[in-house]
Amino acid sequence: MEITDVICHVLLLPDLHAEDTDGSQDDIVVEIHTDEGIIGIGESDTNPWGARAIIESPTIHTMALGLKDMLIGQDPLQVEELWERMYVGSMHYGRRGLGINAIGALDMALWDIKGKALGVPCWQLLGDEQQPFIKPYASLQPRGKDLDSYSKSLAEWAVRAKEYGFPAAKLEVTLSGPYAHHGLDEPAESVPEVVRVCREAVGPDFVLMVDVQYTWSNARDCLRTLKRLEEFDLFFIETPLQMDDLDGIAFLHDNLNIRIAYGEWQTTRFEFIDLMDRGKIDVAQPDVGRVGGLTEAKRVCDLAADRDRLIVPHCWKSGIGIAASVHMAITAPNCAYVEYLPAELCHSALRRELVEEDLCMENGVIPLPTQPGLGVELNRDTVERLRSPV
Numbered sequence: 001m002e003i004t005d006v007i008c009h010v011l012l013l014p015d016l017h018a019e020d021t022d023g024s025q026d027d028i029v030v031e032i033h034t035d036e037g038i039i040g041i042g043e044s045d046t047n048p049w050g051a052r053a054i055i056e057s058p059t060i061h062t063m064a065l066g067l068k069d070m071l072i073g074q075d076p077l078q079v080e081e082l083w084e085r086m087y088v089g090s091m092h093y094g095r096r097g098l099g100i101n102a103i104g105a106l107d108m109a110l111w112d113i114k115g116k117a118l119g120v121p122c123w124q125l126l127g128d129e130q131q132p133f134i135k136p137y138a139s140l141q142p143r144g145k146d147l148d149s150y151s152k153s154l155a156e157w158a159v160r161a162k163e164y165g166f167p168a169a170k171l172e173v174t175l176s177g178p179y180a181h182h183g184l185d186e187p188a189e190s191v192p193e194v195v196r197v198c199r200e201a202v203g204p205d206f207v208l209m210v211d212v213q214y215t216w217s218n219a220r221d222c223l224r225t226l227k228r229l230e231e232f233d234l235f236f237i238e239t240p241l242q243m244d245d246l247d248g249i250a251f252l253h254d255n256l257n258i259r260i261a262y263g264e265w266q267t268t269r270f271e272f273i274d275l276m277d278r279g280k281i282d283v284a285q286p287d288v289g290r291v292g293g294l295t296e297a298k299r300v301c302d303l304a305a306d307r308d309r310l311i312v313p314h315c316w317k318s319g320i321g322i323a324a325s326v327h328m329a330i331t332a333p334n335c336a337y338v339e340y341l342p343a344e345l346c347h348s349a350l351r352r353e354l355v356e357e358d359l360c361m362e363n364g365v366i367p368l369p370t371q372p373g374l375g376v377e378l379n380r381d382t383v384e385r386l387r388s389p390v
C-alpha cells in the first residue's frame with residue numbers, strides 16, 4: 001500500500017467566542033489517502049492554520065523536509081518508522097510544539113489506516129487489553145460573571161454530571177489570570193471557596209478533580225492556597241503553576257497532599273520525562289494529538305508506568321481525539337480516567353457532529369471499541385459546513 005495524498009481541513013465554529021477558554025471551537029483534521037482506497041483520519045488540538053502550514057510546507061533542504069512530502073509514496077503500515085522519519089526530517093523547525101502537534105494528527109491517521117487495513121481496532125495494534133472498559137470524567141466549565149454565580153453554576157453542573165452517570169468530574173476553577181474563562185476576574189485565593197460549594201453539592205463519594213489552568217507564577221503563593229484544598233479529597237489538582245516551572249512543580253509535589261497533574265500542552269516523551277523526573281508530577285496528561293500521536297502517547301504511558309505514575313489523558317476536541325484517547329487507554333493499565341465531553345451536553349458542533357458512530361458512555365463507562373481503526377468516520381456535511389473561510 002502507498003500513501004497518495006494528505007488533505008488538511010481547518011474547521012471553525014461560525015459563532016466563535018474569543019474571550020472563552022474553550023478549544024472546542026476550532027480543529028485541524030487530516031485525511032491520509034492510499035492507493036487501496038483506505039482513508040485514515042486524525043486531529044490535533046493546536047493552532048489549526050499553523051499545523052496546516054507545517055504539514056503542507058514544501059521541502060526546503062535535508063534538515064527541513066515537508067511533512068506531507070515525507071509521507072507521499074510511503075507504506076502507511078510502517079507507522080513507527082514514519083513517525084521517526086517525520087520527527088528527524090522536521091527537527092530543524094519542528095522538534096517540539098506545533099511541529100509535533102502536526103505530526104500527532106498525521107500519526108493518528110496512520111494508525112487508523114493500519115487498523116482498517118488489518119481489520120482490527122487500533123488498541124489491538126498498540127498493545128494488550130489491560131482494561132475491559134474506560135472510565136470517563138466530565139470536564140465542567142460553566143459561565144459566570146462573579147464568584148457567587150460561577151460557584152453555583154459549577155456546583156449545579158457537577159450534580160448533573162453525577163446524575164448523568166459519570167464516575168468523576170473535573171471543576172475548572174480559573175478565577176483570574178490570562179486563561180480565566182469568559183472574563184471572570186476574582187482573587188485566586190478564592191479557589192477553595194468554589195471547591196467547597198461543589199464538594200458539598202455532590203457529597204463525599206463522588207470523585208472530583210480541580211483544574212486551575214496555570215493561575216500562579218509563584219510556587220509559595222500557590223502552595224498557600226492549595227493547602228486549603230487538602231480537606232476536599234480531590235483526585236488531583238491540574239496545572240497550578242506555569243508549565244515550564246519544573247522546580248516549582250516539584251516543590252508543590254513535596255509540600256502538598258494532593259496529586260499534581262500536568263501534560264496537556266507538553267509535546268514528545270522527552271518533555272514528559274522532564275515533567276516526571278524533575279517536576280515530580282503524579283499524573284501525566286498527554287493529549288494524543290498534541291503529544292505527537294498514538295505512537296508517542298503510548299511511549300508516554302509506558303514511561304509513566306515505569307515510574308508508578310498515573311495517566312489521565314487530556315481531550316477537548318471532537319470524537320476523533322476521544323476515540324484515540326480510548327484506544328490508548330485500553331492498553332495502559334495505569335490510565336485511571338479519560339477526559340470525556342459528552343456530545344449531548346456540549347454546545348460545539350465540532351464535538352456533536354464531526355464524526356459518525358461516536359464512542360459513547362454506557363452505564364458510566366466507555367466500552368471496548370470493536371470497529372477497525374479508530375472506529376469513527378468523518379461526517380462530510382459537517383466538514384463542508386464548518387470549513388474555515390481562511
Ligand SMILES: [Mg+2]
Binds near residue numbers: 213264
Ligand atoms: Mg486543563
